[in-house]
Amino acid sequence: MHKTWKKPLHKRKVWANVSWSGRLVHYMQPLVEHLFDIWLQQLPFPTLLKCVYTCGLLFFILLPILYPVMVMAVYYAMFQYIGEKHWNVVFPTKWDLIGNASHLWHFQVTNKKYILFVTMQIDRYRIIITAISSAVDYMRMALSVVFN
Template sequence: MRKTWHKAFHKRKAWQTVSYSGRLVYYMQPIFDHFLRVWMQSLPFPTLLKVIYTSGILFFIMLPLLYPVAVLVFYYAIFQYVAEQQWDVEFPESYNLLNASSEMWNFQVTNRKHLLFMTMYVDRYRVIITAMSSAVDYLRMALCFVFG
C-alpha cells in the first residue's frame, strides 16, 4: 500500500512557478475567509461593528508597513527641527512637516456660520451611514427569514 502525502501548496515543487500575485492570493485566502464569515453573521452583530472590526484587523495587518513610515516621518521631523534651529534652513511649503502639523493642531473654525454648516454636514452623513448600515442589517434578516 502506497501512502499519498497531501502537502500544502507552498511546500510543493510547483510553488516555484507561481507568480508573486498568485502567492499573495494564496496567503490572503484565510483572512478573506475569516472576513466573509464575519460579514455573513446575522443581525445581532450589526454592520457598523463589522466595519469597525474589519478596519481594526486591517490596521493591525498593515502595522508592519505603517511602523517604518511613522519612524521615517518622526526622524524627518527631528531633522527639520534641527536644521531650522541650528542652520537657519527654510524648508519649502511641500516639505515643511513641522509647520503643517502645527497648523493642523491649532486649526479652528472662527466663522460661526461655517461651524454650524460643518456640524450639520457631519451629522447628515452620520445619519446616512447609520441608516444604510441598519438597512443592510434588516435586509439580511429578511432574506434569512425568506431563504432560511
C-alpha cells in the same frame, strides 16, 4: 515544519517559482475567508459592527506599511528641526513637516456659520450611515423570515 513542506504548494522547487502576487494570494486566503465569515454572520451581529471590525482588521493589515512611514516621518521631522534650529536651513513649504503639523494642530474655525455647517454635515452623514446599516440588517431579517 516538516509536514508543511510536504504539501504540494510548499515544495521548495514549486514555491521558488511562484510569483510575489501568487504568494500574497496564498497567504491572504485565510484572512479573506475570515472576513467573508464575519460578513455572513447571523442576524444579531449588526452591520455597523461588521464595518468597524473590517476597518480595524484593515488597520492591522496595513500596520507593516504604516509603521515604516511613521518612523520615516518622525526621523524627517527630527532632521528638519535640527536643520532649522542649528544650521538655519529654510525648508520649502511643501517639505515643511513641522510647520504644517503645527498649523494643523492650531487650526481653528472662527466663523460660527461654518462650524454649524460642518456639524450639520457630520450629523447628516452619521445618520445616513446608521440608516443604511440598519436597512441592511432589516432586509436580512425580512429575508431570513421569508426563506425559513
